[in-house]
Amino acid sequence: MSGYYLLPVFLLCASLCVQVQAQTPERAEIVDTLQGVVVTAGHLRKKRSEAPVAITQLTSQELSETRASTLDQVLNKASGVFMVNLGNEQHSMSIRQPLSYKSLFLYLEDGIPVRPAGIFNHNALIEMNMAALERIEVVKGPSSAIYGSEAIGGSINFLSGKAPVRPEMYFSMRGDNLGYKRMDLEAGGTFGKGRQGLQVNGYYAFRRHGLQEHSDFDKLALSLRSDVQISAGSKLTTTATLVNYMADMTGAIDSGQFFSRNYPSQHSFTYREVNAFRIRSTYDKRWARGQQSSFTLLYRNNLVGQNPSYRVRDNRNDPLSASGEINENTFQSYGGIFQHTMPLDFWNSRITGGFSLDDSPVHYLAEYIRIRRNESGRYIGYETADSMLTDYRVGMLNTALFAQWEASPLERLKIVATIRYDGFSYNYVNSLPPGAFSGAPDSRDRFSNLSPKLGLTYDLGRGRGLYANFSTGFVPPQVTELYRGVKVPVLEPSVYRNYELGGWLAFPGGNAEISLYRLEGSNEIISILSEEGTTENRNAGKTLHQGLEYTLNYRLPAGIKFRFGGTFARHSYVRYSEEDLRYDGKEMDAAPRWLSNSEVSWHPGFLKSLHIALEWQHMGNYYLDAANTEKYGGFDVMNFRIGANIRGIAAWIHIMNLTDELYATHAAKSAYGKRYSAGAPGRSVSGWVTGLIRTTIKF
Numbered sequence: 001m002s003g004y005y006l007l008p009v010f011l012l013c014a015s016l017c018v019q020v021q022a023q024t025p026e027r028a029e030i031v032d033t034l035q036g037v038v039v040t041a042g043h044l045r046k047k048r049s050e051a052p053v054a055i056t057q058l059t060s061q062e063l064s065e066t067r068a069s070t071l072d073q074v075l076n077k078a079s080g081v082f083m084v085n086l087g088n089e090q091h092s093m094s095i096r097q098p099l100s101y102k103s104l105f106l107y108l109e110d111g112i113p114v115r116p117a118g119i120f121n122h123n124a125l126i127e128m129n130m131a132a133l134e135r136i137e138v139v140k141g142p143s144s145a146i147y148g149s150e151a152i153g154g155s156i157n158f159l160s161g162k163a164p165v166r167p168e169m170y171f172s173m174r175g176d177n178l179g180y181k182r183m184d185l186e187a188g189g190t191f192g193k194g195r196q197g198l199q200v201n202g203y204y205a206f207r208r209h210g211l212q213e214h215s216d217f218d219k220l221a222l223s224l225r226s227d228v229q230i231s232a233g234s235k236l237t238t239t240a241t242l243v244n245y246m247a248d249m250t251g252a253i254d255s256g257q258f259f260s261r262n263y264p265s266q267h268s269f270t271y272r273e274v275n276a277f278r279i280r281s282t283y284d285k286r287w288a289r290g291q292q293s294s295f296t297l298l299y300r301n302n303l304v305g306q307n308p309s310y311r312v313r314d315n316r317n318d319p320l321s322a323s324g325e326i327n328e329n330t331f332q333s334y335g336g337i338f339q340h341t342m343p344l345d346f347w348n349s350r351i352t353g354g355f356s357l358d359d360s361p362v363h364y365l366a367e368y369i370r371i372r373r374n375e376s377g378r379y380i381g382y383e384t385a386d387s388m389l390t391d392y393r394v395g396m397l398n399t400a401l402f403a404q405w406e407a408s409p410l411e412r413l414k415i416v417a418t419i420r421y422d423g424f425s426y427n428y429v430n431s432l433p434p435g436a437f438s439g440a441p442d443s444r445d446r447f448s449n450l451s452p453k454l455g456l457t458y459d460l461g462r463g464r465g466l467y468a469n470f471s472t473g474f475v476p477p478q479v480t481e482l483y484r485g486v487k488v489p490v491l492e493p494s495v496y497r498n499y500e501l502g503g504w505l506a507f508p509g510g511n512a513e514i515s516l517y518r519l520e521g522s523n524e525i526i527s528i529l530s531e532e533g534t535t536e537n538r539n540a541g542k543t544l545h546q547g548l549e550y551t552l553n554y555r556l557p558a559g560i561k562f563r564f565g566g567t568f569a570r571h572s573y574v575r576y577s578e579e580d581l582r583y584d585g586k587e588m589d590a591a592p593r594w595l596s597n598s599e600v601s602w603h604p605g606f607l608k609s610l611h612i613a614l615e616w617q618h619m620g621n622y623y624l625d626a627a628n629t630e631k632y633g634g635f636d637v638m639n640f641r642i643g644a645n646i647r648g649i650a651a652w653i654h655i656m657n658l659t660d661e662l663y664a665t666h667a668a669k670s671a672y673g674k675r676y677s678a679g680a681p682g683r684s685v686s687g688w689v690t691g692l693i694r695t696t697i698k699f
């Protein structure tokens with residue numbers, strides 16, 4: 001690693017060795033935030049000081065003050081996280097990985113995967129209801145021993161809120177100068193002498209005539225949560241979420257359009273549609289002598305339909321014609337998760353064991369279309385050709401067994417050992433003759449893996465501590481990677497090994513956390529950009545991801561807070577070749593070495609509900625191709641937020657990209673040139689008003 005990694009490590013280690021002053025009330029509050037309860041670091045709730053992982057909590061206060069219109073506006077506050085905004089809630093992700101569309105990140109809702117393993121969608125967070133979130137937890141690094149496959153770069157757990165004690169209703173309206181409008185509604189309360197809580201959250205958002213041509217969208221998201229206290233030791237929690245989404249698929253722009261700040265679209269009919277419904281019910285039971293059990297039943301029904309811009313191909317013999325496709329991917333899931341925890345008689349230890357089952361049959365269709373172009377090159381219409389490109393079904397079954405042992409052989413030492421077995425069975429049936437477009441012949445494919453994880457924490461006292469862990473990750477080939485447009489399935493599972501060391505520190509007025517990691521990947525599935533601009537999936541021989549993540553918070557007595565967070569990292573090919581070209585030792589494309597998000601905020605004493613913040617988002621430069629021939633220069637964007645809440649009425653104004661920076665959230669290169677996904681233009685202004693109504697109802 002370069003020398004700049006060593007300075008933060010030295011500073012943290014030096015601080016850990018220094019005798020910290022006696023606790024003041026302010027410092028006690030900072031220490032308490034470090035010891036907050038987390039639920040994503042294992043199978044049970046635990047203190048931060050007992051979790052041997054790099055984890056960031058985005059609290060309900062941070063969500064409230066950020067008032068995010070898209071999830072990247074809040075997720076990017078977590079050190080080491082960069083969610084790529086591709087417009088209208090579409091996205092990709094980077095956590096201990098390059099900017100990636102691959103199945104390396106796990107998204108959970110209240111600890112349950114939003115989508116089943118094997119059917120990853122880089123736009124999966126479209127299916128989240130932002131209005132229902134109470135807080136977010138981000139675990140960085142592999143968590144396959146806890147949650148199974150796809151938990152490689154990181155796992156993001158979106159935690160919904162319980163109903164308030166008193167019945168209340170909350171509503172808000174917001175909009176910006178780029179055609180975005182949104183309305184939120186929240187209502188809930190506790191009834192039956194406090195035994196039952198019911199909460200409803202939802203929002204409707206849309207955009208018309210946005211920054212870029214052909215960029216309208218509509219989204220409706222609704223959630224219902226019920227909490228029933230059956231007895232003193234048992235409860236039943238049920239959540240249901242419905243999302244309907246439709247968006248124009250704009251496509252990226254070329255270099256000339258990007259640098260001239262001209263944002264047309266070649267497309268006029270491409271779209272993405274998402275219809276998602278999921279429900280889960282969890283029964284929790286506390287038994288005698290500290291034992292506890294939980295049992296979850298879940299169901300998902302999901303459709304993603306597209307007329308995708310990235311599938312449009314020009315006809316080289318006729319400049320007024322092109323081709324494309326309309327596709328649809330549907331699945332239903334039937335699943336269950338059971339776990340039981342019991343204390344043991346030595347080392348203050350406990351053991352948790354359980355199993356899970358997820359049966360998710362998949363159906364994928366793709367139909368060929370003929371596209372018309374005008375003289376300027378814009379795609380203006382299409383006709384179906386009664387020609388199926390792909391039509392297959394996959395019976396997909398994931399079974400898992402897991403166990404976790406936690407022990408404290410010494411008062412300040414905590415050991416956590418976890419192991420999980422995952423088995424995947426794909427029963428693939430092709431309804432078309434096998435071919436380059438229609439896919440492979442019928443087959444049965446099975447993948448399995450045993451994922452161990454070993455971690456320890458040592459509490460140095462007074463808000464200081466160290467942790468270390470070794471973990472593994474496992475990703476079977478995704479259904480579309482393995483079968484779509486493939487004559488013979490050849491992809492192998494990807495395997496990762498992670499070595500990690502970190503620590504945390506509280507000091508008068510602030511706290512800091514730091515993590516060092518080395519993530520080794522074998523058979524990593526990567527997308528190769530062809531000369532025609534299309535992508536194909538291949539197993540890279542070996543990859544290496546290593547870096548440092550840091551967070552520093554500091555508070556001044558005048559209500560001023562500073563937050564510094566980010567990551568220094570290097571992502572490279574250890575062994576990889578493409579035809580006659582070898583890329584050993586080259587950096588992976590779309591892999592910035594430095595990502596940072598920092599903020600200064602002020603809560604003045606004369607009006608405690610007033611919040612003023614200035615945020616800085618930095619992305620370093622990165623290579624546009626695996627050959628490392630050309631770079632995108634990165635960007636620095638400033639965002640300003642101000643808001644206040646007085647007697648249940650709140651008003652907020654956000655000015656994004658305060659300095660009018662020209663930047664791209666993602667850039668790529670092919671034989672046809674460079675393509676950019678443009679970020680919001682300078683001084684994108686959004687504002688809204690919210691209201692809260694409380695009442696008391698007796699039942």
